[in-house]
Amino acid sequence: GESVGLHLPTLSVQEGDNSIINCAYSNSASDYFIWYKQESGKGPQFIIDIRSNMDKRQGQRVTVLLNKTVKHLSLQIAATQPGDSAVYFCAEMGGGGGADGLTFGKGTHLIIQP
Amino acid sequence: EAQVTQNPRYLITVTGKKLTVTCSQNMNHEYMSWYRQDPGLGLRQIYYSMNVEVTDKGDVPEGYKVSRKEKRNFPLILESPSPNQTSLYFCASSWGYLRETQYFGPGTRLLVL
Numbered sequence: 445g446e447s448v449g450l451h452l453p454t455l456s457v458q459e460g461d462n463s464i465i466n467c468a469y470s471n472s473a474s475d476y477f478i479w480y481k482q483e484s485g486k487g488p489q490f491i492i493d494i495r496s497n498m499d500k501r502q503g504q505r506v507t508v509l510l511n512k513t514v515k516h517l518s519l520q521i522a523a524t525q526p527g528d529s530a531v532y533f534c535a536e537m538g539g540g541g542g543a544d545g546l547t548f549g550k551g552t553h554l555i556i557q558p
Numbered sequence: 559e560a561q562v563t564q565n566p567r568y569l570i571t572v573t574g575k576k577l578t579v580t581c582s583q584n585m586n587h588e589y590m591s592w593y594r595q596d597p598g599l600g601l602r603q604i605y606y607s608m609n610v611e612v613t614d615k616g617d618v619p620e621g622y623k624v625s626r627k628e629k630r631n632f633p634l635i636l637e638s639p640s641p642n643q644t645s646l647y648f649c650a651s652s653w654g655y656l657r658e659t660q661y662f663g664p665g666t667r668l669l670v671l
Contacts, residue, residue, distance in 0.1 A: 487650075488660075548602075550599070550600040
């Protein structure tokens with residue numbers, strides 16, 4: 445299997461429970477944030493995004509919360525399912541990081557227990 | 559089906575033997591990018607391209623080359639691979655500069671002996 449899950453924080457939740465994955469960013473100038481999901485053996489997949497003029501955005505079973513005061517981003521997944529098992533990572537843009545302005549976090553490995 | 563394809567998916571090679579990893583997208587995206595992913599380091603950008611014939615270095619460009627002769631293709635070239643280039647490589651594309659909703663390819667796992 446893929447080795448991208450090694451050395452990552454791990455969050456283990458029971459199937460059906462809600463999960464919260466956190467991401468901290470360092471640059472207050474960042475104005476756009478994205479959450480990606482990466483399943484084993486696959487490329488990252490866009491989940492949801494949020495701009496800095498918003499505090500909350502909801503998708504299907506997912507909610508992203510942005511707290512600009514403490515530079516914190518979270519992804520909430522409701523009623524987790526086995527298919528939610530993956531590595532989740534955030535990306536920020538506009539803070540000047542990365543060669544083209546996009547900086548990725550290292551990720552959190554979400555494990556869904558049956 | 560809208561997608562980004564990469565070939566090969568798996569590659570084992572030896573130090574110094576030139577190789578090319580192809581990337582193609584069928585969404586008419588202007589922006590394309592190459593990343594490498596290593597345990598504990600996350601995704602790091604190698605090169606990116608804003609449009610045809612326009613390429614720029616990412617955060618870790620050393621040892622890599624790219625070209626963008628056509629909008630749909632963005633090959634990654636390792637002229638003289640070394641063991642520290644053993645990694646998982648992803649190509650990605652999106653519509654424009656803001657690069658929201660990047661579509662990633664399935665990845666190419668490279669082992670350089």
